[in-house]
Amino acid sequence: MTTLDDLPTPSLVLDLGILRANLAGMAAAVARHPGVALRPHMKTAKSLDVAALAAPDHGPITVSTLAEARYFFEGGYKDQIYAVGIAPAKLDAVASLNAQGASIKVIVDDAEAAAAIAAHPGPLSALVEVDVGEGRGGVAPESEALLALAATLSGRLAGVLTHAGHSYAGRSAEEMARIAETERAGVVRAAERLRAAGHEVGIVSLGSSPTALYGASMEGITEIRAGVYMFGDLFQMQIGTHAPEAIALTVLASVIGRKPEREAVLLDSGSLALSKDRSTQAAPKDYGFGLVLDLDGRPSFGETLVVRTHQEHGEVKRQDGALDFARLPAGGRVRVAPNHACLTAAAYDRYHVVDGGREVVAVWDRVNGW
Amino acid sequence: MTTLDDLPTPSLVLDLGILRANLAGMAAAVARHPGVALRPHMKTAKSLDVAALAAPDHGPITVSTLAEARYFFEGGYKDQIYAVGIAPAKLDAVASLNAQGASIKVIVDDAEAAAAIAAHPGPLSALVEVDVGEGRGGVAPESEALLALAATLSGRLAGVLTHAGHSYAGRSAEEMARIAETERAGVVRAAERLRAAGHEVGIVSLGSSPTALYGASMEGITEIRAGVYMFGDLFQMQIGTHAPEAIALTVLASVIGRKPEREAVLLDSGSLALSKDRSTQAAPKDYGFGLVLDLDGRPSFGETLVVRTHQEHGEVKRQDGALDFARLPAGGRVRVAPNHACLTAAAYDRYHVVDGGREVVAVWDRVNGW
Incomplete structure (x- = not known):
C-alpha cells in the first residue's frame, strides 16, 4: 500500500471524494435547467481519468490546446469545443482529427481567421466567440462583425459561445447571478440576430464556474461550460464558489528548513511546484502562494501560508x-x-489520488504542453 | 528544413549564438579568478545539450531536483551539488546514485537532517549551507549551528556553500560587487571557522549570476555557481547582468485575436506558456508578462508587452x-x-534551437518535474 508518506515531494494530490462532491454540485446546478447540457472544460484537469467522471459516457467536453484535443479524442471524446481563438495554422490539425471521426469545433472572432476556416479543404466547424463584457476575445452581440463572421463561415457555423470571465471579479452570489444573466442575455441575443439573418445556430454555449453555479435562468442556452469547479482552489473559495473543505487539489511537500529566528519554515514546494499565481492577492484574503494543510488535508495549522517562493523553496x-x-x-x-488549481496542476504529469485518507488509491495521468 | 514558421505555437525557442556568447561571458568572468572553478547551475536549462556547452567534459554541475540529478548522472555528469536543502526521505535516492558512481553532494542547515545524513548507510557527503544575508536557507557564518552541523556530519562534510540571492535586488555593478564581497567573505569565514575546529573543508562554493559576474575577489573560494546567465531574461537585463540582445530564450507565439477598439492583440501564449512570474514588477521597468519581439528576435515592435494573461491567452x-x-x-x-527564464522554460519539454535566423537547427530536450 502506497501512502502520502511514500511519495516523492513535491507531488500533486487529488482527493477523489471531494472531486466527486464537486462534480455532483455542478451536475445539480446544471440540472436546474432541463435540456441544458454540461460541457466540462478539461483545461484544469487535463486527464482522461477525471473526464471519465466529469463527462460520463464520453460526453461533450471543452479543451484549451491541440494537445488536449488529441489526447481526449484518442480517449474516446469526439464532441469537443476548442475554446481558444484559433490561429489558422492550427486548422490542419483540427481537420485531421475531424477526418478521423472527431467533431472538434473551433471558435473565431476574426475575419481573416473565419475566412481561413471557410476556405479550408478539411472538415471544420466553428462557433463565433461573443464578448459579453469580459473584454478578452469575442465580438459584441450587437456588432456588425457578428453577422459578417457568420456570413463568412456560412455552412460551417456551429453556433455562438461566450465566457463571462469577469465573473471572477464577483464577490457575492447576487453579483455572480447578475453577471450570469448578462452572459446569458448577450449570447442569446447574438444567436437571435444570427437566426434573424437566416443562419442555423445549433449551439448556444456559455460558462464559467461562478456563472454556471449562480445563473438563475438559462433560457435560450444549449450548454454550460466550466472547469475549475472540479478541483476548486483558494481563489474560488474566496469568491464563494467553493467551501473551504471542497478543495480537491493539493501539493504534497516536505519541510527542508526550519528558521525559528524568523518564525519560518522552508518547504520543497516553490515557484515551480505551486506556480507564481497570486490571484488571491485581489481576493478578500491574500493567501500568498498557498495555504498549508496537514497530511490529512485539514487546516490544522491555522493561517499558515507560503508567503514567498523561489524556484524550489517555499517559505512558510x-x-x-x-x-x-x-x-x-x-x-x-x-x-x-x-x-x-489550473496553474499549479500544470507543473505535474500525474495525480496521486487519495480518497479522504493518506492511501494512494490511484495514479492518474495528465496531458501538458501544446 | 524546419523554420519558426513551421512550429506549433506556443513553442520554446533557444538561440544558440546568444547562448554561446552568454557562456563565454561567464567563462571570462570566472577566468578572472585563477584556480576557481565554474559549477553551472542546470536548474534553468535542465538540458544535457545545454550542459554539453556550459559544463564541457562532463564538468561539475549544480542541480535543484532529484529528477535533474538522475538525468544528468545518466548523461555522464558525476560531480554534482544538489543545492536545495535536503529532506531526509530523499537521501536514499542520492545515496543510490552515489553507489552507482555519482558524487552528488547535498546541502544541509538543519540538525535533524544532518543527523540523518550522518546515520545513513549509503555513500553521502554534504555541504553546510551558509546564509550571507539572503535570509532563505543556511546558518550564519558566526553561528554555533555551523560548528554543530559540521561536527554531526564529521567525515561526511564536503565543504560550505552559500547563495547571495539578494544580489537580485542590486541595481548597479557597484551594488552587486558589494553584495558579492559579502557573499565571499561570509562563506570564507565559515570555512575558516570550520578549519580552525579541525574540519577539512574541500569545497567553498558561492554564486548567483550577478555576483559571479561582478565579484572582484574570489579569494578563498573554490567554485562559483550560476545558472540564469545562460539564457538571460528581462529581469536580468533590468538589473544590468544582461544586454537586451543577450536574451537567448523566447516563446514563439501566434496572434489569435485582434482588438483595434482597445488597441490590443491576443497571443496564444498565456499564463502557462509564459508563467505568471512578475519579477520585472520590482525592476526599473515593468515588462508585464514579457516583451514582444519579431520573428527574428528583434525588438522592432517597440515597447509592445504582454500586459495580461489568462491560461492560454496573452493580451498585448x-x-x-x-x-x-x-x-x-x-x-x-x-x-x-x-x-x-527559469519559470518560462519549465512549461516545455524541449527547446527549438535557432542560430540567429529562423531555421530550427536542433531540438534539445529538458527534464521537468521532480
Missing part, C-alpha cells in the same frame, strides 16, 4: 499565531492548497 | 505608440522575451 509563515514547529520537523510532510 | 498592448496591426495579422508569429 503563520499569520494568526505562532508556527507549530513541533509538527514541522525536518522532512515533515504537509499539503498546500493552491491559489489557482 | 503597446506602451510607446500605436500597435502595429499591419504586422500582426491573424496567425501572425512573434517571439516573446520572458521575465524569468
Whole structure:
C-alpha cells in the first residue's frame, strides 16, 4: 500500500471524494435547467481519468490546446469545443482529427481567421466567440462583425459561445447571478440576430464556474461550460464558489528548513511546484502562494501560508499565531492548497489520488504542453 | 528544413549564438579568478545539450531536483551539488546514485537532517549551507549551528556553500560587487571557522549570476555557481547582468485575436506558456508578462508587452505608440522575451534551437518535474 508518506515531494494530490462532491454540485446546478447540457472544460484537469467522471459516457467536453484535443479524442471524446481563438495554422490539425471521426469545433472572432476556416479543404466547424463584457476575445452581440463572421463561415457555423470571465471579479452570489444573466442575455441575443439573418445556430454555449453555479435562468442556452469547479482552489473559495473543505487539489511537500529566528519554515514546494499565481492577492484574503494543510488535508495549522517562493523553496509563515514547529520537523510532510488549481496542476504529469485518507488509491495521468 | 514558421505555437525557442556568447561571458568572468572553478547551475536549462556547452567534459554541475540529478548522472555528469536543502526521505535516492558512481553532494542547515545524513548507510557527503544575508536557507557564518552541523556530519562534510540571492535586488555593478564581497567573505569565514575546529573543508562554493559576474575577489573560494546567465531574461537585463540582445530564450507565439477598439492583440501564449512570474514588477521597468519581439528576435515592435494573461491567452498592448496591426495579422508569429527564464522554460519539454535566423537547427530536450 502506497501512502502520502511514500511519495516523492513535491507531488500533486487529488482527493477523489471531494472531486466527486464537486462534480455532483455542478451536475445539480446544471440540472436546474432541463435540456441544458454540461460541457466540462478539461483545461484544469487535463486527464482522461477525471473526464471519465466529469463527462460520463464520453460526453461533450471543452479543451484549451491541440494537445488536449488529441489526447481526449484518442480517449474516446469526439464532441469537443476548442475554446481558444484559433490561429489558422492550427486548422490542419483540427481537420485531421475531424477526418478521423472527431467533431472538434473551433471558435473565431476574426475575419481573416473565419475566412481561413471557410476556405479550408478539411472538415471544420466553428462557433463565433461573443464578448459579453469580459473584454478578452469575442465580438459584441450587437456588432456588425457578428453577422459578417457568420456570413463568412456560412455552412460551417456551429453556433455562438461566450465566457463571462469577469465573473471572477464577483464577490457575492447576487453579483455572480447578475453577471450570469448578462452572459446569458448577450449570447442569446447574438444567436437571435444570427437566426434573424437566416443562419442555423445549433449551439448556444456559455460558462464559467461562478456563472454556471449562480445563473438563475438559462433560457435560450444549449450548454454550460466550466472547469475549475472540479478541483476548486483558494481563489474560488474566496469568491464563494467553493467551501473551504471542497478543495480537491493539493501539493504534497516536505519541510527542508526550519528558521525559528524568523518564525519560518522552508518547504520543497516553490515557484515551480505551486506556480507564481497570486490571484488571491485581489481576493478578500491574500493567501500568498498557498495555504498549508496537514497530511490529512485539514487546516490544522491555522493561517499558515507560503508567503514567498523561489524556484524550489517555499517559505512558510503563520499569520494568526505562532508556527507549530513541533509538527514541522525536518522532512515533515504537509499539503498546500493552491491559489489557482489550473496553474499549479500544470507543473505535474500525474495525480496521486487519495480518497479522504493518506492511501494512494490511484495514479492518474495528465496531458501538458501544446 | 524546419523554420519558426513551421512550429506549433506556443513553442520554446533557444538561440544558440546568444547562448554561446552568454557562456563565454561567464567563462571570462570566472577566468578572472585563477584556480576557481565554474559549477553551472542546470536548474534553468535542465538540458544535457545545454550542459554539453556550459559544463564541457562532463564538468561539475549544480542541480535543484532529484529528477535533474538522475538525468544528468545518466548523461555522464558525476560531480554534482544538489543545492536545495535536503529532506531526509530523499537521501536514499542520492545515496543510490552515489553507489552507482555519482558524487552528488547535498546541502544541509538543519540538525535533524544532518543527523540523518550522518546515520545513513549509503555513500553521502554534504555541504553546510551558509546564509550571507539572503535570509532563505543556511546558518550564519558566526553561528554555533555551523560548528554543530559540521561536527554531526564529521567525515561526511564536503565543504560550505552559500547563495547571495539578494544580489537580485542590486541595481548597479557597484551594488552587486558589494553584495558579492559579502557573499565571499561570509562563506570564507565559515570555512575558516570550520578549519580552525579541525574540519577539512574541500569545497567553498558561492554564486548567483550577478555576483559571479561582478565579484572582484574570489579569494578563498573554490567554485562559483550560476545558472540564469545562460539564457538571460528581462529581469536580468533590468538589473544590468544582461544586454537586451543577450536574451537567448523566447516563446514563439501566434496572434489569435485582434482588438483595434482597445488597441490590443491576443497571443496564444498565456499564463502557462509564459508563467505568471512578475519579477520585472520590482525592476526599473515593468515588462508585464514579457516583451514582444519579431520573428527574428528583434525588438522592432517597440515597447509592445504582454500586459495580461489568462491560461492560454496573452493580451498585448503597446506602451510607446500605436500597435502595429499591419504586422500582426491573424496567425501572425512573434517571439516573446520572458521575465524569468527559469519559470518560462519549465512549461516545455524541449527547446527549438535557432542560430540567429529562423531555421530550427536542433531540438534539445529538458527534464521537468521532480
